[in-house]
Amino acid sequence: MKIRLDKYLADMGVGTRTETRRMVSKGQVRVNGAAVLKAEQKVETGHDEVSVNGVFVPYEEFEYYMLNKPAGIISASGDKREKTVVDLIESRRRKDLFPVGRLDRDTEGLLLITNDGALSHRLLSPRKHVDKVYYARVRGIVTADDVRRFEEGVDIGDEKHTLPARLVIQSNDESNMESEITLTIREGRFHQVKRMFQAVGKEVVYLKRIQMGSLVLDSTLRPGEYKKLDRKELEE
Numbered sequence: 505m506k507i508r509l510d511k512y513l514a515d516m517g518v519g520t521r522t523e524t525r526r527m528v529s530k531g532q533v534r535v536n537g538a539a540v541l542k543a544e545q546k547v548e549t550g551h552d553e554v555s556v557n558g559v560f561v562p563y564e565e566f567e568y569y570m571l572n573k574p575a576g577i578i579s580a581s582g583d584k585r586e587k588t589v590v591d592l593i594e595s596r597r598r599k600d601l602f603p604v605g606r607l608d609r610d611t612e613g614l615l616l617i618t619n620d621g622a623l624s625h626r627l628l629s630p631r632k633h634v635d636k637v638y639y640a641r642v643r644g645i646v647t648a649d650d651v652r653r654f655e656e657g658v659d660i661g662d663e664k665h666t667l668p669a670r671l672v673i674q675s676n677d678e679s680n681m682e683s684e685i686t687l688t689i690r691e692g693r694f695h696q697v698k699r700m701f702q703a704v705g706k707e708v709v710y711l712k713r714i715q716m717g718s719l720v721l722d723s724t725l726r727p728g729e730y731k732k733l734d735r736k737e738l739e740e
């Protein structure tokens with residue numbers, strides 16, 4: 505892809521368009537080893553070698569980050585008043601990052617942050633039925649009957665019942681009246697997991713997404729931590 509030098513640098517987070525234009529005119533930018541003084545000069549991404557003050561700046565069209573979303577942060581790209589999941593990605597270069605889907609403010613866990621719209625569409629499209637796996641602590645004792653009802657689909661107040669979902673009881677704590685479960689759903693309706701448990705008379709008290717398609721949350725990431733993924737890891 506051929507793009508203007510100032511846009512190349514701005515896309516890579518080197519500065520604003522005005523700042524990058526100034527860097528070029530001051531002779532701080534080289535293309536394939538030669539100083540270039542015109543910001544409108546076109547460069548071929550992935551081929552031409554661009555450096556600023558001697559530091560190589562490779563071009564990345566798409567960035568992918570796996571975030572372990574902490575509770576208390578909203579799933580949005582930007583907000584005037586509040587910190588968002590994208591603001592947590594301090595090493596980001598591109599300005600057009602967004603979260604793939606939403607987790608509730610109080611939900612933790614796997615969130616993919618990217619600027620790749622096509623990938624986002626593939627993961628979120630209702631027709632693609634990508635599995636999402638959640639771990640939850642639930643107030644009330646989850647029973648084999650709940651497992652059966654989730655498998656059949658439950659009425660959560662929408663036009664249609666939920667699609668078959670796989671509920672696995674991890675533990676039942678009778679003294680605290682609490683269960684630990686994992687749940688695999690293939691849709692992404694608003695507050696879906698919480699509403700499914702409400703439909704069987706229970707309440708989710710802690711919710712964390714641990715998998716989306718074949719992408720599994722890295723268990724070494726603490727809430728608020730993230731890691732960069734390359735396209736190959738995602739395609740797998």
Ligand code: URA
Nearest residue numbers: 608611695696697698
């Ligand atoms: N289901 C919910 O209820 N909340 C989430 O954040 C994700 C799935």
